[in-house]
Amino acid sequence: MGIRPTKEQFNRQLEQMAGTLRNEMIEGRYALGEYLPTERTLMERFRMSNNAVRTALETLVREGWIEKVPRIGNRVAAGRPPVKLVLARNVVAQRNLELSGLLDNFHRQFPWISVETHGIDGQGNTGDADLVLADNYQFQRMVEDGAIKKLEPLTGREDMYPGLARQFAVEGSLYMRPVVFSPIVLCYNKAHFRECGLMEPDGSWTWDNLLGCAEKLSDGKGRYGFSFHAQDTNRWPLFLLQSGERFEWNAGQLNDLRGTRLLESMKVYKRIIHNRKAFPLFLSESNGDILQMFEEGKLSMILNTYMGLNLWKHANLEYDVAPVPFIYEPRTLVIVLGIGISAKSAHKEEARLLADYFVSAGAQNYIYEHTLSIPSTQLPTYSPAASTSVGINRPERYALFREMMFSYRTHSDLGIPVMSLPKIFQQLKAYLADMIDENELCDRIRGALSGETRAGASEAGD
Template sequence: MAVSGKTSQRLFRARLERMIDQLKSEIQSGALAPGDFLPSESALAEQFGLSNKSVRQGLDQLVAEGLIRKIPRVGNQVTEAVKEHHTTITLGINSSLERDMAMSALLESFMRRYPSVRVQTITIPGNSRQFVKEYTESAHLDAFIMNHQFYQEMEESGLLPTLEPLSPAEGAYRLLVEGFTADGVLYGQPLLFSPIVLCYNKDHFRDAGLPEPDSGWTWRECAEQGRKLTRERERFGFVFFEMSANRWPVFLLQSGTSFCLNRSGVCDIEGTPMLEAIRQCDRIIHDPELFPRLLTESNDDIGRLFVTGKVSMMMTSYMSLNELKHTGIRYDISPLPYVREPRTLTVAMAASIRKSSVNKQAARLLVDYLISEEAQMLIRRQTLSIPALKSAAEAAVQDEWNRPRGFDLFRDILPSMRFHRELNLTNAGFGQLWDILKAYWSHMIDEAALCSQIRERVSDRVRRGGAKPGR
């Protein structure tokens, strides 16, 4: 019987781990003492049923853990004072990753498996341009976890070559792998992701005698139903955090177009579906019978409004759903309502390694672990986030968390998921656009000024190549 590629990969991994564990045990028990040489690579390959290349991969891991040293043309020697030797790597993380991927539990699990490697974390800035500046100035950062906007900023700044090329994990969602790949090279190992979805209070819909949201909803229907859910001085029908770069771009993506240059080399959105999408967002956030005009500082504020029953529906991500996992609120999720096309925004996190890191082997050990079946299943069991590994993301789990009944929704809407770059703007252009849209959505400028400022300030920020017609 032929062995499938997936089964063959699992068999290879099992044999490789058996070799690593056995050698590690012999070293730590003293059976292989400091100064002793391991059997030759060919002998190990025959003993464990591996190729020489696979054996070298396993030996590289022991080198990263400080258990052996490679002596060219001589062999692999057990290091002295093995038990006292530790490699410490520095990992840059976002402040929300403890919630989003159970970071402490992941690192504890990693260090139990690899006791000679220690991981210390530092918080990286939330602003992509500030992050890139500090990244280039930090010689002590070995690896970091970034979102796709950070990745785009690094690409546009010409910094991708400073990252270590990675091998795509077998079984990771193709959308994510492609999202962190440039010129055929993977620079960020995807770890978790989420589409932006509509989250709603089931009890509010039941009490109002309204049907729950479905994939056919337009924003007009969402607004109509939301007004029926609004109760004066009690709750509003719908809300999202307007300031979030992971929320408002949804409307623009749903236009089915992107920012592009006309024959005169100008970005002109007048009379285009893009302008209608911008209007649609304006209509929603300025509807006093639907949307609360509150001073909110984060998506977490929106989550608290939802948990306390102050709003019936919110635009959110699976990561933000982690704020609901300890609550008793009855809720579910559905695809976002749409403008012209049922599209949604993709939020994704990936791990990268500094090519110049002096602890590169240990850093690679950590990144490989974070995309392993063990780590990805830990994310699946301990959070409501979606792991990047398909087998973990779609695995059935039993836990005490308050998961939405429609958790598997992401599987059905994968074709509708897009990254920010689909809008065809550089990160700097995205910032310019946001400044203009803030003024327009605050009613500080009118539509004519909106279009004029986009022509003047965004035209030179359009990404060259791949633009879709706006008309």
């Protein structure tokens, strides 16, 4: 008796067979109205069971490539009328997914479907889009705005990394499928460390270790040891998450922050960006400004994401990644990009084909081979050599994200609606500028957040 394939192997065989037949129909090997080879012939060709062959053929029927004629066979379907889908996506989706290439591949598989993309506006509106690509922070905003009903419930996949789908789930229903993800990591210039005779960062580093090293890396000639875009919503909340605490309420009033780890984490954040021996007074307007300074060798260490690494994928830059330093225990912020289908789409069948495609083995491998983003499905290997064919500069410790998964947290782990984060930062700005002290900071945050209960955070998908 042969060894029965695992579910993952079975699904891969199905996709390989369906993909091969799909390509052969595109290339004209089977003309419109012509019958495919018999199921027995296909069993011998692909070395698959009768059940597996029928399952793959059913996929092609569902996709509209063939039609099943009872007691006769499977016939190549007549041409389908063209359909245009509109995909709303955030501004960095092209870079993080190599989106144009992905959509070209999708069109080759489904030539009657074209995809037009447009951006999501500053309020998170997606217009009349059939599908939306958004991150988990944007999704939480949709939930809190009551816009979740604009998305169609989806089915999950078992081959995704644990915890990712939860970021797009509300009351047991999944509304977006994770496509790629990334933790916040520490990027460092290997040549700078070698030049200064310093050991490279590792998972034992606290922020004090980082500052001590950053001061030694600063050369007094325009190079600084450490920086990050301090205002970014995917950077400063990292320090709150490292407190290990949540915002708590009592009778609609935020509990006093004095004496809490949350306050201590804000003090650490301030101490870092006020250290002029390590951290420059650089008025960055975006993470892109920080990434540019790192590439130019003006910064030795920065906070970044794997998606942010895509700006350097063809750069002649000797760098690597390490876990972010910690305060009380290792914790980092994870960002997940997902795809969802609009409940109002007039082309839900075709939209579902595109949503399925983004998490298919073919698309996920394409993302891995052409970007530095982390695919949401668990691919067999993550080797730096895997992407040499397209000239990508992949850091040696790329696979580090797997060892960090225990430390992943999201904005919602703070126990507040994500819409409250700008209110907190508004008060933090005055504290960082020494315009208010810690006592006034606590009072101001309490006043700004009072009335926003933990229930609000629960509704946000916590």
